[in-house]
Amino acid sequence: MKRFTIVGLLVVFVLLAVLPAVAQEPVELRWRTRPDNQPEIDVYQSASDQIDAAWDGVALKYEPGGSESASYQDVLVTELEAGTAPDVFWIPGTDVARFAEAGLILNLADVAAADENFSAEDFYAGPMYFLQTAIEEGTPTLWGLPRDLSAFAVYYNADLFDAAGLDYPVDGWTWADFEEAAAEITALGDDTLGFGMNAWWANWGYFVNAAGSSFFNEDYTACGLNNAATVEGLDFAKSLFDNGYAIPWGNDAEPPFLAGKLGMFLNGRWATPGTIANATFNWNVATLPIGPSGEPTNWAFWGAYVVNANTAHPEEAWDLVTRLTSAEIQGQIAALGANIPSRATEDAVALFLGTLPDSGVNNQVFIDGAAAGVAEAPLFYGNWPAIDAAYGNGVTAIFNGSLSAQEFADTICEQVAGEFE
């Protein structure tokens, strides 16, 4: 009898449990973006909470992503492959093509077309060009919206400029002025060097671009480094190392700069909060010096909010992307001092120029840099990680003296030809 009672109870339990629920639940959206530090996590969380509170029928969950042992990108790729990635996530601009071609992100052109409040013109043109690049020709395309923008500046130690009797850099200064400043500051001695930059593509890329060359050909279908301008740009950069003006290539230039041992440091807007917090000397930022091309040169670094191709709620996800890129939210994030709003509208620019009012940082330098910047390009016709590795290894060999800039320019395009489709 007892055993039949147990079985009977189990049957009743199962029947009770399978009765359908009737409650209407809100749409739950997970979203993720890569923060650089805890204050950024806090501000993104706060933005998420604000949007959540003002949006009926949708519950948001913000995830910073990444961990100590796995980078943001590694975790994201793993989750995409496992089918557990969030509905909306941020990716670097260089990854947009790869994700789009793999079918991992939604083409939002249709939902965007139906959204009367949306205008692509409100954003900087460089990133929007790539975000609207179609995989199949003639298909209206929108892969996402840029979260923010960044650009390089020359962070300079004003005290070292004073000590060397130099004027501070001004708009329109040239490579000759720059080299002279680096030499004079190095001549101060006491382990002081004139210049430093970090060892990744945009740094040496600035010298190549400023000399009049380019990473790719015009339509981004092939390598563009096989020319004399590349040689000129890389030779100039190498001379900074060879003459002992620059901190050796491959070493992190930020610690010596913050220690007051470096006259000039090429870095992006993202370094501004850290410099404000840690530099104990007078400093400011200047536009990048003009090279042989005669034109102001910079990079426009960007990343985009995109929508997971497997999201169950594409309309809500698009809505979230537009809310996250509103001028108001971008203003809150830019207030931390690390980013430039991706909206080129007057109100967004004004918001940015008003950031960090007590620091004395010349914010206009970054706005000018973004406007002059070559947008970092997602390669729709090539394997960027492989090309980056090949370019980077070659440039490292040049700076280490085991390869000449001429040999590099002569061979690099042939070397990476197989990485372009």
Place this chain on the structure above:
Amino acid sequence: MQTTMNSPVAPSLTDGERRPTFVLVASVLFALVLAGAGLYLSGLIAGLDNATQFGNLGRPVQEFFRFAVLAPGAVALVSAVLMAMRRPIGRYLTMAVMFITFVMSIAALLQVVGVFFLFEGVVDAIMASPWIALMLPAAYVVFWFAGRFEEGSLVQRVLTQGSLIAAVASVVLLILSGKMLESANRMLDQFGRDQGRVTGAAVLIAVIVLTGILTWRLIKIGEYFGENHIQRSAWQGWLMLSPNAIGFMLFFAGPLLLSLYLSFTNSSVGRTPEVIGFENYANILSLEFHWRDSVEATRQSLLSVGYAPLVSLFIGGRELVIGAKDVLFWRSMFNTFLFCLMLLPLAIIPAIFLALILNSKLPGVKFYRAVYFLPSVASVVGVALIWRWLYDPLIGFFNYFITQIVGFFNGLLGLGLADPQIRWLTEPSVVLFAVVLLAAWQVVGFNTVLFLAGLQGIPVEMYEAAGIDGANRAQRFRFVTLPLLAPTTFFVVITTAISGLQVFNEPYSLFPYRPIPIEATTAVYYLYDRGFPRAEFGYSSALAWILFVIIFLITLVQFRMSRSNAYE
């Protein structure tokens, strides 16, 4: 009840003995249900869309999973039939099927309810209230300290009870600190809102109860099937082993098999893997050899399309150009072997001498044992950050130290030595050594502990006998310590070599910018680079298997060498 050990069927019952009808019938029926469930699940898996519902892993994996659920279903069917025939083997099979279903259902229930999310709550609670969390180890230390006082003394009682109260209080405070309760609440809230999960949990609970009861009852009716104590010990052993075996199959053998399969595909993120045979292996391992007789011919021009020059060898006045399809693989293998060659002496010889020092009766030895072990438990990422500063050519300690030493000798002896100003992380000839130094520093402490254990296992009588024979300290070390330490040395060499061949964290963390220098690119870093930043899962799986074979062969050779040189 009289039975024979190998009775093919359960014996007939004498008067007064009860036949376990309910258990038999219920077991047969439930085994049939499980067989049906296996068949149903197999069909369900076959019907899933590979791209959207099966992780885009490819049809072969889907078929494998289909078989993987069909196989236990078939076993359940066989066990039902044999059980119905009252064969002892039927009982064993049914017990195994029930128990495995029981264990798997518990794991599935924890997953369905979302219990694993509670771990996040525990971590959040600790991070939010570290001082409360620290009370727990502090209480343990006090408890341990209390044991040093006289048993039953007032001090001991106060300390023991105080530490227990503190430990309980810290756990309660952590729970009440909000994060854990919040996490539990969120888990239950999410669970309750998902009707599918509630239904699944209910079914799983029913299965757990039923399989639990049936397994228990099947265990109890061994006598009816003529089970003796040897047979009972045998299945109990298998029972004890089964959780580990299941875990091994699920979390080790499964991913391993998947990686082997992926190595024969062109798997990438978002793409259904297509089987491409040995193409990945061929691309990784392909080499070309050409004599370069004319200096006007570039090395590249001698090679076929897709190959790049790897290395040139000069033999008998002629240049042999070796080209490879994947130059970086060969470079990374070379770097890895070089890394190991440098690591082994740097991680083993200092460890032996440290162990000898720590094996003495010097005051504070226990403290130093802990100190030397610290680098082994420190996070590589954090450590690498500090070492990056130490290596800085401008403001780093190493160069400062070298400058001071050079200055000292120049001042003292007027040698005129040049300060090398080493560019630790950028100079091609030095970068790998910089990685080795960091890795050796990390592993020396661990090896020291191993050698210490080995030293403490050497009988004192051996030293006494050597002393009587007139051996001095050096001779005792050479002829007693080293030979008797050989098994430990062998183990340390093997583990250090394997960890060296798998080195990843150090180059990954020491070089913040990508790509890292070619000279520091190790085999595992390279497979990571192909696997994640480039998302070439198939190619990197092939790299992983090649590396596995190499490590396996090296270990095998070391085993053989050790066996032939073993000190008996």
